[in-house]
Amino acid sequence: MSKKKIILLIAIPLIVFYVSLFVGRYSADPWTVLRILLSKVFPITHNWSSTAEVIVIQIRLPRAILAMFVGAGLSISGAAYQGMFRNPLVSPDILGVSAAAGFGATLAILLSANIWELQLVAFAFGVLGVTLTYFIARIYKTTPTLMLVLAGVVVAAFFGALVAGAKLIADPVSKLPAITYWLLGSFNRATYKSLYTVVPIIILGSIGLQLVSWRLNVLSMGDDEARSMGVKTESLKFFIIACTTLITASAVSVSGIVGWVGLVIPHVGRMIVGPNHRWLLPTSMALGAVFLLVVDDIARTATPLDIPIGILTGLIGAPFFAYLLRRTKGGWK
Amino acid sequence: MKNRLPGKIRWIAGLCSVFIALSLIAASCSAAVTSTSTTTTTTTTTPTSTLTTTTTTPTTTTTTTTTGPFTTPPPTTTTNPAATTVLTVVNGNTSQNYTVEQLQALETTAAYGTTKSGTTITGPNDYIGVKFTTLLKASGGMTSSEALTITAQNGSTEDLSYAQIYQGTVNTYTLTGSTAAAGQQPLFMVIYSMNGNPLDAKTGPVETGIMTENDRASDASLWLPMTTQITIHPATRTVTDSTGAVVIIPWTVNRIADAWHANNEIVMLLGGGSKLVATTTVVQGLPWFIKLDPAITTIPAPFTSTAGQVNMEMLIATNPDVLLCSAGSFTAATMAQFAAANIPVVQMPAATFADLQTTVNITAQVIGPQALPIAANYISYLNGNIQTVSSVTSAIPAAQRPTVLHTSQYVVLSTDGSGSLIDAWINYAGGVDVASATVSGNQKAITAEQIAAWNPSIIIVGTAPNAANVQSILSDPQWSSTTAVKNKAVYANPTGVYLWDRYSAEEALQILWSAKLLWPTKFANIDIVQETKNFYSTFFHYQLTDADVAAILAGNGPPS
Numbered sequence: 088m089s090k091k092k093i094i095l096l097i098a099i100p101l102i103v104f105y106v107s108l109f110v111g112r113y114s115a116d117p118w119t120v121l122r123i124l125l126s127k128v129f130p131i132t133h134n135w136s137s138t139a140e141v142i143v144i145q146i147r148l149p150r151a152i153l154a155m156f157v158g159a160g161l162s163i164s165g166a167a168y169q170g171m172f173r174n175p176l177v178s179p180d181i182l183g184v185s186a187a188a189g190f191g192a193t194l195a196i197l198l199s200a201n202i203w204e205l206q207l208v209a210f211a212f213g214v215l216g217v218t219l220t221y222f223i224a225r226i227y228k229t230t231p232t233l234m235l236v237l238a239g240v241v242v243a244a245f246f247g248a249l250v251a252g253a254k255l256i257a258d259p260v261s262k263l264p265a266i267t268y269w270l271l272g273s274f275n276r277a278t279y280k281s282l283y284t285v286v287p288i289i290i291l292g293s294i295g296l297q298l299v300s301w302r303l304n305v306l307s308m309g310d311d312e313a314r315s316m317g318v319k320t321e322s323l324k325f326f327i328i329a330c331t332t333l334i335t336a337s338a339v340s341v342s343g344i345v346g347w348v349g350l351v352i353p354h355v356g357r358m359i360v361g362p363n364h365r366w367l368l369p370t371s372m373a374l375g376a377v378f379l380l381v382v383d384d385i386a387r388t389a390t391p392l393d394i395p396i397g398i399l400t401g402l403i404g405a406p407f408f409a410y411l412l413r414r415t416k417g418g419w420k
Numbered sequence: 421m422k423n424r425l426p427g428k429i430r431w432i433a434g435l436c437s438v439f440i441a442l443s444l445i446a447a448s449c450s451a452a453v454t455s456t457s458t459t460t461t462t463t464t465t466t467p468t469s470t471l472t473t474t475t476t477t478p479t480t481t482t483t484t485t486t487t488g489p490f491t492t493p494p495p496t497t498t499t500n501p502a503a504t505t506v507l508t509v510v511n512g513n514t515s516q517n518y519t520v521e522q523l524q525a526l527e528t529t530a531a532y533g534t535t536k537s538g539t540t541i542t543g544p545n546d547y548i549g550v551k552f553t554t555l556l557k558a559s560g561g562m563t564s565s566e567a568l569t570i571t572a573q574n575g576s577t578e579d580l581s582y583a584q585i586y587q588g589t590v591n592t593y594t595l596t597g598s599t600a601a602a603g604q605q606p607l608f609m610v611i612y613s614m615n616g617n618p619l620d621a622k623t624g625p626v627e628t629g630i631m632t633e634n635d636r637a638s639d640a641s642l643w644l645p646m647t648t649q650i651t652i653h654p655a656t657r658t659v660t661d662s663t664g665a666v667v668i669i670p671w672t673v674n675r676i677a678d679a680w681h682a683n684n685e686i687v688m689l690l691g692g693g694s695k696l697v698a699t700t701t702v703v704q705g706l707p708w709f710i711k712l713d714p715a716i717t718t719i720p721a722p723f724t725s726t727a728g729q730v731n732m733e734m735l736i737a738t739n740p741d742v743l744l745c746s747a748g749s750f751t752a753a754t755m756a757q758f759a760a761a762n763i764p765v766v767q768m769p770a771a772t773f774a775d776l777q778t779t780v781n782i783t784a785q786v787i788g789p790q791a792l793p794i795a796a797n798y799i800s801y802l803n804g805n806i807q808t809v810s811s812v813t814s815a816i817p818a819a820q821r822p823t824v825l826h827t828s829q830y831v832v833l834s835t836d837g838s839g840s841l842i843d844a845w846i847n848y849a850g851g852v853d854v855a856s857a858t859v860s861g862n863q864k865a866i867t868a869e870q871i872a873a874w875n876p877s878i879i880i881v882g883t884a885p886n887a888a889n890v891q892s893i894l895s896d897p898q899w900s901s902t903t904a905v906k907n908k909a910v911y912a913n914p915t916g917v918y919l920w921d922r923y924s925a926e927e928a929l930q931i932l933w934s935a936k937l938l939w940p941t942k943f944a945n946i947d948i949v950q951e952t953k954n955f956y957s958t959f960f961h962y963q964l965t966d967a968d969v970a971a972i973l974a975g976n977g978p979p980s
Contacts, residue, residue, distance in 0.1 A: 113873035138872050141901035146869045196831055201892070205831065256701055259681065259725040260919060261883040264863055265831035275833055275867055278898065391858040393833065393865040 092360065096373040100155065103377050107151045107384050108143055112391060115139050150277040153285065154383040155376035157274075157338040158348055160289040162375025163368050164331035165349030166356060167296050170307040170364055171327050172232050178350035179335040182235065182328065183242030187216020188339040189270055190246040193253045196265045202276060206284070206340045213336030216242050221328060230324055232310075271395030272343035274383050281341045292334035293372060299326060300364040307362070345396050347404025348375055354411050506625040507610060509559045511652040516559050520612050520625055526550045526558065529609060531631035536593050537640035544595075544634045549611035549626070552585050555650065562586075567655040567671055570628055573646040578628070579672045580608065581655065592636045600636055607631040610647060622646075659785045662747050662769040662778060669742045669764045673786055677740035678703075679723040679730065679749060682923035683768065686780055687744070688713055689925045689959045690794050692787040698722050698738040707977030708917045712962050730754060736761050742786055746770045770923055773844055777802065780925070798959060802928040806848055809935040812942050813850030822938055824851040825876035825904070826913070826921065828883030833871070834863045841922050842882075849934035850942075851878065862922070868898045878938065879904040882913040882921045887974055911937060912975040916952075917960070929955055933973070948973070 109120040119135050123143045126133065133140075164179035172181070180186065191212025195205040223238035224230045250270070257263040296303075302323050305313045310320050338345070356371040379396075382403065386394040505517040529551050534543030556562045568580040583589040588605035611627045612619060619627055623645040630638040656668050677698035678684045684703045687696060693713050700723040703709055709716055722734035727749050735743070740763055747767040750758070758765050768782050769775035777799050784795035826842045827835045836842040837859030846853040854874040859866065879902070881889045890912050899905045914933060918924035932951055936943040949969045956962045964972070967979045 112867065112870045136901075138875060138901040141898065142869050142872045145897045145900070146867075146872060199830075201888070202831065255724045255726055255729070257725050258702055258705065259727070260863075260922070261828060261830055263725050264834065264865075268832035268865055273832075273865070275865070276831070278896075387867045387869060391855075391866060391870050393867045393870075395865070 096370060100373050100376050100380075103380055104151055104155065107380055108147050110384050111142070111147060111388055113138070113142050115143060149279050149282055150274045150383065150387070151380060152282055153277040153341065154274050154380045156286050156289050157342045157345060158352075158375035158377070158379025159372035160293065160334040160338045160375075161345065161349040161379075162352040162356070162371040163293050163296055164334050166353035166364070166367050166371040167303060167327055167331055169353050170303045171324060172236065173307055173309065175354065176350070178346075179331055180243070180344075180349070182220045182239040182332070183216040183246065184213045184332055184335045185339050185344045186243035186246040186250070188213030188336055189344055190249045190253070192269050192340070192343070193250050193266050196262055196269065197253055197257060203280070206281065209340035210336045212246075213339055214332055216246060217328065217332040217336075221325075229321060268395060269343045271397040272345040272400075273386070273393060273395055274342055275387075275393050277341070285337045285341045288337040289334050292330040293368075295330040296327065297368055299323060300368050303327070303364040307364070342396070345379070345400055347400040347408070348379055351404045351408050351411070352378060354408075506612075507647065508649045509555055509652070510649060511559045514560070520618075523550050523610065523612055523626070527554050529607070529631070531607065531609070532634040533609075533611070533629045533631050534595065534634070534637035535640035535643055536597060536637040539597055541595055541597060541637050542640070543637065546615050547609065547611045547629060547631065548613040549609040549629070552608040552610065552650075555610060556585070556652065559652065562652050565655055566652055569651045569653065569672055570644050570647055571649040571651070572644050573648050576644070577672070578642070578644045579674070584608065590630060590638055590642060592632055592638055595635055595637060597637075603633055603636055606636075606638055659766055659782065661766045661782060663767050665767070667742075667764045667766050669766070669786060673741045673788060675739060675741045676786070677722070677735060677738060677743045677763070679743060679745040680768070680770075682918050683744055683746070683779065683783060684716070685709065685918045686783050686925050687787065688917070689798065690780070690784050690787050690791040692783075692791060695787065697740055698735055701725060706918060708915070708972065711978045712917060712960050728754065732757055732761070735763070742766055744768065744783065744786065771839065772841065773802070773806065773927070776841070776927060794959070798925065798928070805928050805931045809848050809850075809931050809943070813848065813935065813939065816850050818852065821850055821852045822877045823854045823874070824878045824880065824938070825854050825871060825874060826880045826882055827871070828863070828881065828889070830883050830889065832865050833868060834865050835859060836862050836922075837864060841927065845921075845927065845931050845934055848931050849938045851934075851938045871899070872901050875902050877903040877907070877909060879910040880913050880921075880934070880937075881910065882919065887912050887976060914973045915975040916972045925959070926955070
């Protein structure tokens, strides 16, 4: 890991972040944006419209921060899972967190819950879904990865069926569009209030994963090898699952289901810094943050409509993943 | 594989023999049924039959030959019923009037009739009357492509098919109430005498009844007391729907399935609410609809919120005469299934105010002639309101018009752009739809930033829970820069039987409400509370209280 790469991985997200604040349907020049931001800290005369201030401070800033944290969180979760499962096709929702959180959100919408209750219920169901998966997969105090994957498929299928059923009875004018839209993911409802709950969880979870990154390297060689090297594989797996679940569930609860980021970004990270998790995890975070922020900028700028983020990540992520599969010839380096 | 083949062949042979055996059994059963029915048909002519139809052509006019077990004295009536017309048979342009005497002059029949209503069996009684077939023959006959409507003095009607009259295809029951096997052909008859006496005032002077063997009963619902008219008409009629399809529907539509949520309200408005036999789960969740027509929750709902979805078995089980839907809501494959199930489908348009009128007209045609004046009345009311409002607002220059955002912001933030009904009423009301320049169509997701950039001066919130949504917009910092929020000009859209803002009959009220909201001084004469009360009383025959109207205007359900 060269110093140049480290500087770039810090600088690029910051530049994209700043650019995001003056890109949008409402034109605000970079200088005004800078002064609006500084005016929150230093006394500067307000010579801009209140609309510009609301758009930069209340709409773009929380939205950009949220997109970055969700992108970072999903990417580090994906990288950790791909190492733990020793499988490049694993994404953060392999254990059913997205499907379960999706059902939680659907339920909240059907019950006309407000946006905070919705976030809470989605988070709770996401955690519940993974808990179910974990206990279904647990045999004789061990959790073989194959059992985890299969149990995840079971839980995801179950909650997916519940969502499909709920959509059948939802009101087509108010509830159904809300459910459909939520399931495709969007940062449109990003507010500071949502940041206060989501950002700390994602930071804590990421620190947790970073702390076990070298054990993750050992684990990625296989359970038996890891055990022979003195790693307590079961408690390590539990810790990794707990961290990624908290990250993913909180990300999904506020942004809806954003696919492909957690699957594709770790591969890009591995191309840049190699498979050592100590560097792969933070690199994935930086790349994920930039990727999702750019995608969200497109989503809110390309048309007056708010394009669901899940559509764009799929449109960009799927062809890219196909390219990667061709390039690596299905191999896992 | 080779050595398994004989085993496979044995299996197939075994299956075939089972199949052949089953079909033989089935064939012999059907043969048995056929032979039974043949024998019963022959028994109708033999005197051993218990359905004693003694056909007489009386020379005397008043004496009745049958004496029943009940010997009640004949009722003393002040008027002579024989002198007045008691029955009219209409066939096309010709009609034939009958007095009781004239009926008695026809070929008369004496027979038994028994009714079953629920578990109550009444009869058997001795009836004398004239068979429908005789009456119809006297009026030029009836073909198998025709049907009958019989009308009672109180206006209630009953429809009878050719098969019911000429083949007696009605259910019969034993006198204990269980369904009876096919017996002799039940006969529809116009009755003027029961147990030797003229009919009483509750059932007569003539009644439609079904003559059966003396140990058989028929459904009381098919009997029509105080019958005054028999009309012969084609069995079907056609309605041209919005796709140009000429749809063949029964002459009298009694059973309507409606897959289009908002159209259920229009059916109710046009007086066809009691004809609805299948609706949508969405309609069954509309608080005001349920308040006005509680029966809506008791009928099957084969349609869900997902457009184009249908539970075909559930729909077929409701035996609908016709299915109403918005144009293009079902795929060709589903339409083929409807056709296979002999369910005529009438499609109607949804996009504009002109479409709303077309939809009301087509729906009225489907319901029947009694709905046409209601439709005309509604359309003139709708156009009157459009005229009232636009005659004032059309003079307002574009620069003076307030910018209006109609939105729903539950999880997804959305608005309706050009080409939508919402855009249309905002224009009638004298406003400018902020979305119309860049967004087209219904319910498009938009960004909070775009709303701040549009900076609407009035915001109308159109999704339940409307009132809560208004509060959340007013307190949301993301909306705080808009003129509407600064001036607290954020309003809940009214919701009645259906949403006022889209697709519903209550669009007529929405025009008045929105005009008054945007231009209170220009429309000071509009009393929206009174208008709403009048509308509900005229079209839904429901008297709203002040509290009811307040709840509707706030977008809430009925006050408890």
